[in-house]
Amino acid sequence: MSYQLLSEPIRKFIRNKRWENLRPIQAAAISRIIETDNNYVLASRTSSGKTEAAFLPILSKVDFNRPGVQILYISPLIALINDQFFRIEELCENLEISVTKWHGEAKKSLKNQLLKNPNGVLLITPESIEAMFVNAPYNVSSLLGNLHYIVIDEIHSFLGVDRGLQLMSLLSRIQRLNKERIITIGLSATIGDENYYSAKLLIGDVDRTKILIDRTKKDTEVSFKYFKSESVELPLSLLKELYKETSVSKALIFPNSRGRVEEIAVKLLKISSKVGGHRNYFAHHSSVDKEIRESIERFAKEKEHFNFCITCTSTLELGIDIGTIDKVVQVDSTHSVASLVQRVGRSGRREGEMSLLSLYATNEWSLLQSLACWKLYQEDFLEPIKIIQRPYDILFHQMLSIVKQLSGCSKKELNDHLRSNPTFEHISSEDIDDLINQSIKSDYLESFERELIIGVTGEFIVNSREFYSVFSTELNFKVTHSGKVIGNIPYSPQVKKDENILLAASIWKIKDVDIKGAKIIVVPAKDGKKPKFFGRTGSIHKRVRAEMLRILMNSEGYEYLNVESHDEIDKLRADFNGFNIKDFEYDRPVIEKEGKLEVYTFTGSEINNTIVFLFKCFNCELHIDDSKSLIEVPETLDRFGEVLAQVIKLTQDEIHDYIIDELKANEGLIGFYKWGKYLPLEYQAYLLREKMFDFEGVFDLLTKINLCENEI
DNA sequence: GACCTGCTGCGGGCTG
Numbered sequence: 001m002s003y004q005l006l007s008e009p010i011r012k013f014i015r016n017k018r019w020e021n022l023r024p025i026q027a028a029a030i031s032r033i034i035e036t037d038n039n040y041v042l043a044s045r046t047s048s049g050k051t052e053a054a055f056l057p058i059l060s061k062v063d064f065n066r067p068g069v070q071i072l073y074i075s076p077l078i079a080l081i082n083d084q085f086f087r088i089e090e091l092c093e094n095l096e097i098s099v100t101k102w103h104g105e106a107k108k109s110l111k112n113q114l115l116k117n118p119n120g121v122l123l124i125t126p127e128s129i130e131a132m133f134v135n136a137p138y139n140v141s142s143l144l145g146n147l148h149y150i151v152i153d154e155i156h157s158f159l160g161v162d163r164g165l166q167l168m169s170l171l172s173r174i175q176r177l178n179k180e181r182i183i184t185i186g187l188s189a190t191i192g193d194e195n196y197y198s199a200k201l202l203i204g205d206v207d208r209t210k211i212l213i214d215r216t217k218k219d220t221e222v223s224f225k226y227f228k229s230e231s232v233e234l235p236l237s238l239l240k241e242l243y244k245e246t247s248v249s250k251a252l253i254f255p256n257s258r259g260r261v262e263e264i265a266v267k268l269l270k271i272s273s274k275v276g277g278h279r280n281y282f283a284h285h286s287s288v289d290k291e292i293r294e295s296i297e298r299f300a301k302e303k304e305h306f307n308f309c310i311t312c313t314s315t316l317e318l319g320i321d322i323g324t325i326d327k328v329v330q331v332d333s334t335h336s337v338a339s340l341v342q343r344v345g346r347s348g349r350r351e352g353e354m355s356l357l358s359l360y361a362t363n364e365w366s367l368l369q370s371l372a373c374w375k376l377y378q379e380d381f382l383e384p385i386k387i388i389q390r391p392y393d394i395l396f397h398q399m400l401s402i403v404k405q406l407s408g409c410s411k412k413e414l415n416d417h418l419r420s421n422p423t424f425e426h427i428s429s430e431d432i433d434d435l436i437n438q439s440i441k442s443d444y445l446e447s448f449e450r451e452l453i454i455g456v457t458g459e460f461i462v463n464s465r466e467f468y469s470v471f472s473t474e475l476n477f478k479v480t481h482s483g484k485v486i487g488n489i490p491y492s493p494q495v496k497k498d499e500n501i502l503l504a505a506s507i508w509k510i511k512d513v514d515i516k517g518a519k520i521i522v523v524p525a526k527d528g529k530k531p532k533f534f535g536r537t538g539s540i541h542k543r544v545r546a547e548m549l550r551i552l553m554n555s556e557g558y559e560y561l562n563v564e565s566h567d568e569i570d571k572l573r574a575d576f577n578g579f580n581i582k583d584f585e586y587d588r589p590v591i592e593k594e595g596k597l598e599v600y601t602f603t604g605s606e607i608n609n610t611i612v613f614l615f616k617c618f619n620c621e622l623h624i625d626d627s628k629s630l631i632e633v634p635e636t637l638d639r640f641g642e643v644l645a646q647v648i649k650l651t652q653d654e655i656h657d658y659i660i661d662e663l664k665a666n667e668g669l670i671g672f673y674k675w676g677k678y679l680p681l682e683y684q685a686y687l688l689r690e691k692m693f694d695f696e697g698v699f700d701l702l703t704k705i706n707l708c709e710n711e712i
Numbered sequence: 713g714a715c716c717t718g719c720t721g722c723g724g725g726c727t728g
Contacts, residue, residue, distance in 0.1 A: 104718060286715075
C-alpha cells in the first residue's frame with residue numbers, strides 16, 4: 001500500500017534491495033509524509049529503519065529541478081553524517097541528485113562546488129549552520145533559501161539542552177530565508193510520551209507537528225551481579241566474571257568514567273592473553289584519539305567473524321553504526337533511565353533476537369539504583385525533559401550572530417527578529433531592549449548612526465573559533481606540586497587561585513593557574529576545607545530515588561538478581577527496616593547520633609543540591625553524599641527543625657537575593673554556562689535558578705516531610 | 713561520582 005505511493009526510482013531501489021516488506025515505522029511514515037504536509041517526529045528504537053522511513057517518501061516527493069538545496073539533513077555528530085552519507089547516496093542512486101557533506105572535517109572543494117550550483121541533499125551540523133550565517137550570509141540564502149524539507153536526526157539528543165535551543169533558533173532563522181513553509185521531520189529514540197511536546201517545540205510549530213511512535217521493544221534478558229569493591233580498583237572476581245561472560249561474543253561494556261574504561265580494557269586483555277583468548281579488546285571514549293576510535297568502529301562493523309569487546313563511555317550510545325552486538329554490560333548504575341534505554345538498544349540488533357543485558361554493581365547503593373532504573377525501564381518511565389522558558393544566554397549568542405549576519409540593523413529590526421523567533425517567545429520585548437542596551441554599554445554591540453553593528457569587544461567574540469557552539473569543552477590542565485605531576489583535571493570555572501581541589505586522594509590549594517600552558521600549581525591544603533559542592537556530578541532524577549525507597553520498603557523478590565545481589569538488597573532492607581515509613585512520598589528516615597543528623601532524602605540530585613544551598617544561607621553547612629541521597633547535618637534534630645522552618649518561609653525575592661550573593665562570591669559559577677557570563681547579574685541569577693536548582697521540588701518536599709527515627 | 717557534542721578563513725610550505 002505504502003509502496004505504491006513511492007516514486008518509480010525509489011520503488012526500483014527497494015526492488016534491487018530485495019526488501020520483502022517495509023518496517024512498521026516506514027509504512028506509517030511513507031503514507032503520511034506523501035499525503036500530508038505536516039511535520040512529523042518518527043520515534044522508534046535504534047536500527048528500526050528511521051532514516052529510510054523519512055527519506056523514501058521525501059525523495060519521492062521532492063522536485064529536484066528547483067534551484068537551491070531541497071533537503072537539509074541535520075545531525076548532532078560528524079560521525080553520523082559520514083555514516084548517513086553512504087546510506088543516503090545509495091537511496092539516491094536512481095535519482096541523479098547530489099548529496100553533500102558539510103561539516104568541519106568535510107572537504108572544502110566539495111563545499112565550494114555546492115556553492116556554485118546549490119542543489120540536492122545537504123548533510124550538516126548545527127555549528128556549521130551557525131558558521132554559515134556568521135561568515136557567509138549571502139551563501140546561506142542561495143543555499144538554504146528554497147528548501148522543501150529539513151530532517152533532524154537523533155532529535156532527542158537536542159531536547160532539554162542548550163544545543164537544542166541553538167538549533168531551534170537556527171531553524172527559525174532558516175525559515176525566515178524561505179518564502180514557502182519548510183516541512184520538518186525529526187528522527188528520535190523513544191523518549192516518553194510527555195517529552196514529545198519538547199520535540200514539537202524544537203521543530204517550532206506545535207500544531208502542525210505529529211508524532212509517529214513504534215512502541216515495539218526487543219525482549220531483553222537481564223541479570224544482576226554483585227561484586228563488593230573495597231578499593232579504588234575493581235575486584236578481580238568482577239573482572240574474571242566479566243571476561244567469562246564476554247570472551248565469546250561481540251560485547252559492549254559501559255562503566256561510567258573514562259578511567260574505569262581504561263582499567264577494564266587493559267585488565268581484560270591481560271586475562272585474555274593469559275588464557276589464549278582473542279586480542280580484540282578496545283577502549284573507546286572522548287580522550288582516545290579520533291582515528292583510533294574510527295578504526296575500532298570499523299573493526300566492529302566489518303569484521304563479521306571476529307568476537308570483540310569494546311569498553312566505552314557514552315561515545316557509543318548514539319546511533320553510530322557498529323554492526324551487530326550480542327551483549328551489553330553496564331558496570332555500576334547508569335545516571336538515568338534514558339541512558340539505560342539507549343544502551344540496552346545497542347544489543348541484539350538482528351531481527352527477532354533477544355537483547356542480552358548484564359548489570360554489575362560494586363556497592364550496595366549503586367546496585368539499588370541500578371535495580372530502580374531497571375524497574376522504571378520496564379514501566380516505560382523516562383526522565384521528563386526540562387524546559388527553560390527564558391534562555392537569555394542563548395538569546396545573547398543569537399543576537400550577536402544575527403547582527404553579524406545582517407551586517408548591521410536597527411534596534412527595532414533586531415528586536416523584531418528575536419521576538420518572532422519561537423525560541424525566545426517567553427522573553428519580553430523590554431528584556432530584549434534592555435539586553436541590547438546593556439550589550440552596547442559593554443561594547444559587545446555598537447550603535448552607529450542608528451545602526452547596530454558588532455562592537456570592538458564583540459568582534460573578538462564573534463571572530464573566535466569558539467563562537468559557533470553553545471557548549472564549552474573541557475581542557476585538561478596538568479596539576480603539579482613543586483615540580484611533581486599529580487594528575488590531569490578538566491579546566492572548570494572553579495579552577496582559580498585559592499580554590500581547593502581534590503586529587504589523588506589529597507586536598508590541594510591552587511596557588512597559580514597558567515591558562516596558556518594549561519598548568520595548575522598547587523600546595524597541600526592546610527585548612528582541610530573541602531571543595532565546594534558545585535560541580536558536575538551525575539544528576540539523578542527524583543523518580544529514580546523514589547523507586548529506590550519503594551524497593552527498600554517492600555519485600556518482593558527478583559528472579560534476575562543473583563544470590564549475592566539479592567543478599568545485598570536484603571541487607572539494605574534490614575538497615576531500613578526499623579523506620580516506620582508509610583508514605584513513600586514524604587516519610588524520610590533520619591538518624592540522630594552524637595549531636596549530628598543523617599537524613600536520607602531519597603530525592604533527586606538537583607533537589608539535594610538546592611537544600612544544601614538554602615541551608616547555607618542560614619549558616620547551616622550541610623554535607624551531601626548524593627550517591628546515597630544522604631544529607632549530613634552537623635546539628636541536633638531540634639536545631640535542624642528550626643532552620644528548616646526558616647527555609648520554607650523564604651520568599652522568591654529573598655531567594656533571588658541569595659543567588660545574587662552567591663554569584664558575586666563565586667564568579668566562576670556562571671561559567672558553567674558558556675554565554676551566561678556576558679549577561680547582567682539579574683539575568684545570570686534567573687539562569688542559575690532555572691538550570692542548577694529546583695526550588696519548587698525543595699518546597700514540596702520540605703513543607704510536607706515527615707522525619708522518621710529508627711524505632712528498633 | 714560523569715559523560716558527550718563542533719569549528720572559519722587565511723597564508724605559507726609542500727607535492728604532483
